[in-house]
Amino acid sequence: MSPESWQAIVLTLKLATLTTVLLLVLATPLAWWLAHRRSAWRAAVSAVVTLPLVLPPSVLGFYLLVALGPQGPLGQFTQAMGWGVMSFTFTGLLIGSVIFSLPFAVQPIQNAFEALGTRPLEVAATLRASPLDAFFTVALPQARTGLLTAAVLSFAHTVGEFGVVLMIGGNIPGQTRTVSTQIYGHVEAMEYAQAHALAAGMLAFSFAVLLALAFLRRPLSRGAA
């Protein structure tokens, strides 16, 4: 494989790992709020979180590009803070990936919290655990299958994204060129053998992920029975 291909693989893994970590940190409290609050805002927040699931990646990427660009509101903000412009950078790509995969992280965690119900937390309270204590020592461990599913889905979905990467990243080698855009580049250049190597790798990876998910979900369904 060409050095460019290796570079794209490393960058993709780095992007997917960082995206997954960020998503777990952001999606867990969000999923908790959605699972437990009966707020009037709940439906609206839930819809916004789910939007990336139905929007074409190019639409999402387009708006992010505009927002993060030199004239966009977020771009103005990042420049004012001295961080520069985020579009066509790895950071911008990371922000886009987090938003793009948000529903894949929130939904499994939210489902797990909802399946848990309030009883384990009440039990924890009668055992002298404060609400925060109970969240970390009871809710999170009992929702572990949901958290793991969210992590696997976020990682896999980030590895597989294309539209957002192209729009906001701009396909810059070593900075924003991921495996999926690298394959596109190879095909454009008629380098079918190179494209093949990467594409086959992606196919194997995706299959492995789905297989892992199937194993992950088994104990969950047994626990619910």
Next chain:
Amino acid sequence: MTNVTVIHIQLPRAGFLLDVDLELPARGITVLFGPSGSGKSSLLRVVAGLERARRARVVVGGEVWEDDATREWVPAHKRPIGLVFQEASLFDHLDVMGNLRYGLVRSQRLARTAAPSAQAVLDHAIERLGIGHLLQRRPATLSGGERQRVAIARALATQPRLLLLDEPLSALDAARRQEILPWLERLRDDAQVPMLYVTHSMDELARLADQVVVLDQGRVRISGPVGEVLSSLQSPMAQAEDAGVLLLGQVVERQAKWQLARVAFAGGELWLRDAGHAVGTPVRLRVLARDVSLAMQQPRDISVQNVVPAVVDASEDAPHPSQVTVSLRCGPTLILSRITRRAAHELALAPGRPVWALIKAVALVA
């Protein structure tokens, strides 16, 4: 006031208002009895701090846990209670030991006064529920009865000032229930933790209760020591098909030849099947009203072994119009008898008349 539990609650529920004003002795087992949907569990949840009533005052052992008048409110996790739910609710990500230690370490951290060592508390809870052989097991591998024993031990390990049990046996089959009841009896006889025990089972009430609070539609119908409540014609239980009294007695004699035991209670003695209890053992006897007949003269040549002199105290209509329930005084003890209205008329029963009570069956409940 430290030996009294004060529970005053007004809480609207679906279809009724839970409105109770109780002062309970802080010892033994107080059974909250009543049909489902009478507000028993809601009462327990308010005492535990899991539910907030608009108007409530809860004082346990001299400590105010909540008082709407002074806006005092102690959150659930700071109340020294133990709560055992209907289903055991063990944490399945921890083994049995992990479950026991969960509440133990947190309660030790919160304890203000010098508490006994964690190990001593843990050992006591494990010994009290007989779960020493289960400590390394996962909750999913335990039987229903074992799970509930672990749940009770877990609550005990927090050294509660009040142990709340919300129908702890109702999710179990009869055999599992019989497996757990002796452990609960031992806990009661330790007299270390007062318990509030919610149930709608007369069997559990008869075996466990020291005091009884009967709830119906959110109101207290009657409350008091178990013997008094079960022998009162005013209690809703006197209207039930299985109305009957509970006698607290002691084995005084065993006849090996006939396999019978004599049990003395305040006001009389009864013969019953020898269940193997040693002389001196305290026992609870249940005498159902339908098993008590009345005679005006002392009957002779009769197979009934228990014929007790008594005096008619009062009578009340029974559920079916053909019957009445009569209460009889045997010394300080009351016994109930259910007879037909015609028999009561023919015998000219009236308060103060001496009669002979023929007791056809006596059940040993514990």
